Amino acid sequence: MRFLSPNSFCLFALPFTVAFLGLLALLASPPASCAQENPYIVAYDHNLEEPGSLEVEYFSTFGTQRGGPDFHAYWAELEYGATAWWTTELYFDGQTTFGDSTVFTGYRWENRVRPLKNEHLINPVFYVEFENTNGADKILKEVEGHDVEADSAVPNAVARQERTREMEFKLILSSNYKGWNFTENTIATKNLSNEPWEFGYAVGASRPLAMKGATHRCNFCRQHFVAGVELYGGLGDRYSFGLRDTSHYLGAGLAWNLPSGWTFRTEPTFGLNDNSHQFPLRWGVSREFSGFGSMVNGLLKGRQE
């Protein structure tokens, strides 16, 4: 395994160090709040972050690779509820390709806005993301265009030379019905270097294992577990729209929402065609801190809220 150069190590370590120190600092300050997260890793639903709450998240994907070494891709995520109708998130991505190297692959800034005031049968959310990544990015946060398994077989030293600056747009249509959540995401991505629009999709369904809350605080009560499935893949680009030369995945996920504010998620995923990674195994851990905005407000004003 080759080691990182000092400069690339700095680039790789900086965001993860910031996220890790932020997490440690926060552990001792604002109160944790029990999250009620769905198990989706790729699909989004219409449930936004509570206003003033910060969620610090870490996700991992262990990916199998034909024609090359397997890899472990990961990202750190800071998700903040700016208002009850606007959530903003910052991601830092990295990956380790076994027998090759470890590289920082870029960052993303996404925003989700809920345009309608009330809850409806189908609830739209607009999603806008700017991403600045390189060709070695393997987190599979979304699959779009003609993304296929062979793209990930390129050695890191070559792949990271390719710069990708993209705007990504999603229309999220999501419903909560009798305890179930159903969501459908339509994805359109535009590489800012004059490449065609690319398209993708993600759909999901999930449900808590129990509909009623328990009469005492507990970690293992069934209502804290949410099970679900998600299906996602690419739909080609503007000039070759469709399923040809695209990859598709089906994942079965479970989220465990602890009353202490921690959430653990896992999702074994299966590639559905020859262009897909055969078995990406995904998991993540997150913690929600309510009152983070008030704490920042207090710090800026020199007083404790």
Added chain:
Amino acid sequence: MSLCQFVLAGLLLFGGVVATAGTQEPPRRSGQESVYDELKKAPDKYSGKTNPLANDADAAAAGGVLFEEHCEECHGREGMGGKKAPSLRAGEVQNAAPGAIFWILTNGVVRKRMPVWSKLPEPERWQLVSYIKSLGAASTRALQPSKP
């Protein structure tokens, strides 16, 4: 622009959003009154609904646990009210129809920082309604959720 500068710019941008949103003033008294007014906007379809868990002896206790987990941060301990959200012991809430409280929980008041709680299953929202309605009548000791 180097990647390092991009990363720092991203962090500053995100920090700016947090700081800007974080400096929003919590609702003032008049704002709280207008939040109470939202209860009156509940459609008849909702305000006419009866709580299906009204006869469930455990509903208020379970609602108390849910309240502690999801609502106490803003509405204060046992719904006494806080800097961010109004008291739930006020007459406007205690005299409101259970269905109207359920409607607020389901829809939130997103323009006034009250989140949407439709992600909680319906029975859990009704358990919260049971707890909130019990705040005005029962003693606070009886409302303490039982600890394991």
